[in-house]
Amino acid sequence: MLTVEDLKTYFHTRAGIVRAVDGISFEVKAGETLGLVGESGSGKSVSGYSLLGLIPTPPGKIESGTALFGGVDLLKCTASELQSIRGKRIGMIFQDPMTCLNPFVTIGQQLMEPLFIHEKISVSNARIAALEALREVGILDGDRRMAQYPHEFSGGMRQRIMIAIALILKPELLIADEPTTALDVTMQAQILDLIRRLQRERGMAVIFVTHDLGIVAGLADEVMVMYAGKIVERARTRELFYAARHPYTRGLLASIPSNHSGGDLYNIPGLPPDLGKPLAGCAFGPRCSNKKDVCGMGQPTIKAVAPLHYSSCVRIQEGSL
Amino acid sequence: MKPENLLELQDVRTHFPLTKGTLFPRLTGHVKAVDGVTLDLKRGEVLGLVGESGCGKSTLGRTIIKLIRATSGQISLSHEAQGGVQMIFQDPYSSLNPRMTVFDTLAEPMLVNGFATRATVAVKVAELMHTVGLAPRFMRKYPHEFSGGQRQRIAIARALALKPRILIADEPVSALDVSIQAQILNLLASLRKRLGLSIIFISHDLSVIRHLSDRVAVMYLGKIVELGSTAEIFAKPQHPYTRALLSAIPLPDPDLERNRERVILAGDAPSPINPPSGCAFHPRCAYATFQCSQRQPVLARQGTSETRVACINL
Numbered sequence: 001m002l003t004v005e006d007l008k009t010y011f012h013t014r015a016g017i018v019r020a021v022d023g024i025s026f027e028v029k030a031g032e033t034l035g036l037v038g039e040s041g042s043g044k045s046v047s048g049y050s051l052l053g054l055i056p057t058p059p060g061k062i063e064s065g066t067a068l069f070g071g072v073d074l075l076k077c078t079a080s081e082l083q084s085i086r087g088k089r090i091g092m093i094f095q096d097p098m099t100c101l102n103p104f105v106t107i108g109q110q111l112m113e114p115l116f117i118h119e120k121i122s123v124s125n126a127r128i129a130a131l132e133a134l135r136e137v138g139i140l141d142g143d144r145r146m147a148q149y150p151h152e153f154s155g156g157m158r159q160r161i162m163i164a165i166a167l168i169l170k171p172e173l174l175i176a177d178e179p180t181t182a183l184d185v186t187m188q189a190q191i192l193d194l195i196r197r198l199q200r201e202r203g204m205a206v207i208f209v210t211h212d213l214g215i216v217a218g219l220a221d222e223v224m225v226m227y228a229g230k231i232v233e234r235a236r237t238r239e240l241f242y243a244a245r246h247p248y249t250r251g252l253l254a255s256i257p258s259n260h261s262g263g264d265l266y267n268i269p270g271l272p273p274d275l276g277k278p279l280a281g282c283a284f285g286p287r288c289s290n291k292k293d294v295c296g297m298g299q300p301t302i303k304a305v306a307p308l309h310y311s312s313c314v315r316i317q318e319g320s321l
Numbered sequence: 322m323k324p325e326n327l328l329e330l331q332d333v334r335t336h337f338p339l340t341k342g343t344l345f346p347r348l349t350g351h352v353k354a355v356d357g358v359t360l361d362l363k364r365g366e367v368l369g370l371v372g373e374s375g376c377g378k379s380t381l382g383r384t385i386i387k388l389i390r391a392t393s394g395q396i397s398l399s400h401e402a403q404g405g406v407q408m409i410f411q412d413p414y415s416s417l418n419p420r421m422t423v424f425d426t427l428a429e430p431m432l433v434n435g436f437a438t439r440a441t442v443a444v445k446v447a448e449l450m451h452t453v454g455l456a457p458r459f460m461r462k463y464p465h466e467f468s469g470g471q472r473q474r475i476a477i478a479r480a481l482a483l484k485p486r487i488l489i490a491d492e493p494v495s496a497l498d499v500s501i502q503a504q505i506l507n508l509l510a511s512l513r514k515r516l517g518l519s520i521i522f523i524s525h526d527l528s529v530i531r532h533l534s535d536r537v538a539v540m541y542l543g544k545i546v547e548l549g550s551t552a553e554i555f556a557k558p559q560h561p562y563t564r565a566l567l568s569a570i571p572l573p574d575p576d577l578e579r580n581r582e583r584v585i586l587a588g589d590a591p592s593p594i595n596p597p598s599g600c601a602f603h604p605r606c607a608y609a610t611f612q613c614s615q616r617q618p619v620l621a622r623q624g625t626s627e628t629r630v631a632c633i634n635l
């Protein structure tokens with residue numbers, strides 16, 4: 001469905017170059033869910049934006065890479081080609097609902113807009129589709145709710161409205177960036193069921209960015225872990241949880257509150273590296289308790305360490321960890 | 322006011338008018354976002370506030386800090402808590418000024434309130450950034466240059482800059498990876514221990530609530546339906562809504578998560594514009610009887626348990 005090779009997105013700021021996404025490659029298959037987890041600030045959202053041509057340029061720039069989606073390279077599309085793919089064939093749910101909902105337009109109009117742009121549809125049919133989309137994400141009283149503005153909704157309702165907008169055209173690929181952070185767990189279960197149903201019925205592929213490892217455990221077929229602009233580990237879901245092969249992933253799993261009883265929680269010591277400075281060796285090295293001399297020699301590359309299991313840890317690759 | 326309390330709420334209601342038409346708006350109803358909440362917060366206590374999306378948690382927080390006026394009811398602050406209430410807002414992006422750098426965002430309130438001088442402010446800002454896991458080198462950056470989780474930490478740092486007595490934290494860790502989340506939770510726990518900070522912690526992440534809170538309040542459609550100690554609520558949830566909620570916590574373990582039983586909530590979430598009669602939860606409740614659609618349950622102790630529950634069938 002989607003094959004990304006060597007994607008690099010840098011920001012050229014006053015303070016220097018920020019290597020937000022620094023050479024990532026992955027693929028997503030039809031009907032599958034790829035879970036994307038990782039450190040805050042590691043480039044997960046920027047990766048999603050890059051695929052949809054939504055990087056603010058300048059200061060941002062896609063430095064290299066290809067992203068093949070149904071025979072088209074998303075990174076080399078013209079603005080109008082992208083426009084016709086975005087929303088129609090690829091749906092996006094943004095991390096921050098308020099940056100994508102227009103505060104001055106009623107949510108009814110915002111729901112119907114993609115239908116008017118991409119499909120020949122009458123106003124009354126668009127209304128019916130919008131009401132149905134709202135109901136599917138658990139918002140009742142649609143008739144009155146459609147006339148309201150974004151600020152009149154709760155955080156989780158805005159998030160659900162955005163989910164409804166992203167799904168209203170039944171995309172082939174959904175990029176969902178933290179789509180359920182503002183939802184209670186029962187509502188979240190309902191939304192995840194909706195996504196699963198669309199995958200079953202239509203083979204929709206999903207890239208699901210989240211910090212909630214419980215969601216990943218239940219939803220993802222494959223998981224990718226990012227750290228400092230790079231993918232450090234990638235594996236089928238069970239493999240990743242039960243046999244993690246990167247010290248960062250292991251630290252992350254050890255920090256989950258439910259893996260604790262009382263006392264302070266474990267957290268990985270130290271701060272992430274400055275993405276503006278070139279790194280000597282592994283980016284996680286300075287925070288890693290397994291660091292040895294080999295870790296400081298050259299940039300690690302991600303390699304297969306077991307069937308369908310990839311890790312960028314040099315020590316794991318050479319079998320000394 | 323009880324001496325151990327910093328904050329008391331008595332039957333607080335916050336309703337939003339619903340209007341139709343822009344030129345000559347006509348009142349067509351009310352959103353009863355908060356509808357009769359009675360609650361207290363003790364010194365040094367963490368009170369977890371959980372509940373369905375849209376049930377009124379953020380509105381309750383905004384009402385307590387007087388950003389919204391309560392429609393009715395009483396909010397009292399103890400003497401020591403006067404002026405010492407801060408809120409971390411749910412939506413970090415819209416609560417940060419896009420034209421202010423992190424330094425300005427954090428320095429200004431400290432200078433205005435005398436927590437720092439021109440000479441010490443840079444050091445204090447750097448310290449504060451460090452405690453929330455942000456490298457001080459980010460000081461001169463603007464909000465749009467940060468990731469979602471980095472912004473959330475700026476919002477946390479800003480709320481802590483003023484050394485509050487009461488902190489209302491609305492989903493403060495939802496955008497953070499679990500390692501940074503652990504760091505922030507440890508920080509809040511230590512502030513509570515060291516300074517007696519009281520926290521109302523709003524979150525959908527029940528494992529976080531369980532770890533941090535002393536007591537938990539469960540809200541449903543503007544009302545509290547269960548209130549008790551964290552240990553008791555997690556060990557023995559009584560209200561049918563609480564039970565459904567706890568059964569839906571995603572488990573970070575693929576085999577357990579894919580093979581477990583959930584209480585599926587039948588029907589749609591109710592609307593605060595047209596709340597159901599009687600108990601607001603009755604249309605979705607597996608145990609509902611005719612009585613449930615007739616009588617509004619009150620929050621009361623059941624048997625020997627300290628937990629208070631609003632359900633007539635217990």
Ligand SMILES: Nc1ncnc2c1ncn2[C@@H]1O[C@H](COP(=O)(O)OP(=O)(O)OP(=O)(O)O)[C@@H](O)[C@H]1O
Pocket residue numbers: 011013018020038039040041042043044045046047056059060095275465466467468469470471496497498
């Ligand atoms: N417009 C911008 N200008 C400069 N730097 C930016 C800009 N947008 C993002 N960045 C930087 O790029 C890096 C990656 O950001 P991104 O939003 O992709 O992180 P993320 O992995 O989604 O994190 P989170 O989990 O916190 O949302 C961050 O370090 C961020 O500071």
Ligand SMILES: Nc1ncnc2c1ncn2[C@@H]1O[C@H](COP(=O)(O)OP(=O)(O)OP(=O)(O)O)[C@@H](O)[C@H]1O
Pocket residue numbers: 151152153154155156157182183184337352353354372373374375376377378379380381411593
């Ligand atoms: N300014 C407003 N004008 C009109 N209605 C509002 C306003 N703010 C909130 N509401 C309504 O009040 C209700 C409660 O919203 P609130 O934001 O308090 O929910 P919440 O419990 O914080 O939900 P979430 O978990 O999704 O953040 C919702 O029905 C919402 O539509």
Ligand SMILES: [Mg+2]
Pocket residue numbers: 044045046095177468469470
């Ligand atoms: Mg992000």
Ligand SMILES: [Mg+2]
Pocket residue numbers: 154155156378379380411491
């Ligand atoms: Mg809220």
